[in-house]
Amino acid sequence: MTTSSLDRRDLLKLGAGAALGLMATRLGAEEAAPAAPRPVLEPWNPRTAKAMPTRNLGRTGHLVGIFSLGGQAAIEQPHNEAIAVPLIERALDLGVNYLDTSARYGGEARWSEQYLGRVLKRRRAEAFVATKTHARDRDGSLRLLETSLKLLQTDHVDLWQLHAMATPADVDAVCAKGGALEAFREAKEQGLVRFLGLSGHTDPQVLMEAIRRFPFDTVLMAFNAADPHHLTFQPLLALALEKGMGIIGMKVPARGRLLASWTPPPVAQQRGAVKATRPGTLTMREAMGYTLSHGVSTVIVGVDNVAQLEENVRIAREFTPYAPAQLRELEARAFPVMGQAQFYKRDAPQNPK
Numbered sequence: 399m400t401t402s403s404l405d406r407r408d409l410l411k412l413g414a415g416a417a418l419g420l421m422a423t424r425l426g427a428e429e430a431a432p433a434a435p436r437p438v439l440e441p442w443n444p445r446t447a448k449a450m451p452t453r454n455l456g457r458t459g460h461l462v463g464i465f466s467l468g469g470q471a472a473i474e475q476p477h478n479e480a481i482a483v484p485l486i487e488r489a490l491d492l493g494v495n496y497l498d499t500s501a502r503y504g505g506e507a508r509w510s511e512q513y514l515g516r517v518l519k520r521r522r523a524e525a526f527v528a529t530k531t532h533a534r535d536r537d538g539s540l541r542l543l544e545t546s547l548k549l550l551q552t553d554h555v556d557l558w559q560l561h562a563m564a565t566p567a568d569v570d571a572v573c574a575k576g577g578a579l580e581a582f583r584e585a586k587e588q589g590l591v592r593f594l595g596l597s598g599h600t601d602p603q604v605l606m607e608a609i610r611r612f613p614f615d616t617v618l619m620a621f622n623a624a625d626p627h628h629l630t631f632q633p634l635l636a637l638a639l640e641k642g643m644g645i646i647g648m649k650v651p652a653r654g655r656l657l658a659s660w661t662p663p664p665v666a667q668q669r670g671a672v673k674a675t676r677p678g679t680l681t682m683r684e685a686m687g688y689t690l691s692h693g694v695s696t697v698i699v700g701v702d703n704v705a706q707l708e709e710n711v712r713i714a715r716e717f718t719p720y721a722p723a724q725l726r727e728l729e730a731r732a733f734p735v736m737g738q739a740q741f742y743k744r745d746a747p748q749n750p751k
Contacts, residue, residue: 443524449493450714456644462496462696465714469499469510471700482513492711498698500530501542511549519551530561534571539581558591564600599742602634616644623688623732624739647689647697652739674738691720
């Protein structure tokens with residue numbers, strides 16, 4: 399790693415109007431910022447600034463493109479190197495500078511981290527790399543991190559996150575003596591990780607409680623146009639904005655379930671309690687535009703092929719924020735698929751009849 403000024407060793411009860419005000423302030427300041435060169439922290443992809451708008455990743459000091467590559471879909475499939483590795487290469491070529499993965503992606507073999515490592519061994523300086531631990535204890539988390547570093551072929555990760563925080567018990571476990579947060583502090587002190595975050599898509603209150611207990615740098619949260627219709631993540635978004643955190647949006651198209659171009663499989667073949675009963679109602683441009691219009695730093699999206707990747711980068715490059723009335727219209731259009739588009743949330747409902 400090339401060092402920068404960083405030393406590697408070294409409200410919440412806001413109403414909807416206040417939350418939207420914070421979002422508008424953040425969007426206005428960043429989208430309208432002059433294009434004059436500014437110092438950037440490494441790692442940095444020199445193509446990013448020309449490829450798409452960039453935003454601050456909260457208080458980390460890093461700039462990220464508004465579209466980032468998720469580590470699932472093609473990148474977690476077993477024995478898929480012929481597709482996954484060129485896809486990652488192409489993402490960097492297109493100006494993507496944030497790569498997301500997890501110790502859980504790709505099963506026990508951790509294919510996602512493997513494929514990323516085969517690219518990062520040559521192009522580490524171009525990518526802000528984020529991975530996750532699903533262990534809730536110190537020792538288990540450190541073991542997962544050790545393997546992550548080996549598979550990613552790097553001596554450090556830029557962002558290490560608690561993966562899929564879903565219940566109050568998860569929060570208690572990571573905060574307890576011998577919990578994962580002890581590993582987080584140690585890993586940062588040793589220069590193995592630079593920033594600390596958490597992720598979740600089940601219950602916003604769980605993530606909010608964790609943020610109150612520990613000064614995380616970032617939050618990776620589910621947020622799409624169906625969000626207002628059940629267990630909304632808006633209060634979490636407002637809290638993260640208030641605290642100056644980097645906010646990474648996920649579940650933007652809800653694994654395709656929000657898209658009009660998606661055809662659901664027969665219900666009998668679907669796993670999980672919430673069934674997809676109809677095609678979605680939005681385009682990918684609308685789905686990404688909705689999330690990006692709410693003050694997030696970036697969105698991560700998994701892709702199946704290079705064509706999808708190139709289309710998503712094109713959407714990011716052409717992005718302009720939606721007005722409030724347009725956002726309400728997208729939410730209304732998402733209502734018929736509000737169940738399948740929020741299948742990941744606690745007590746997720748079925749689609750309305």
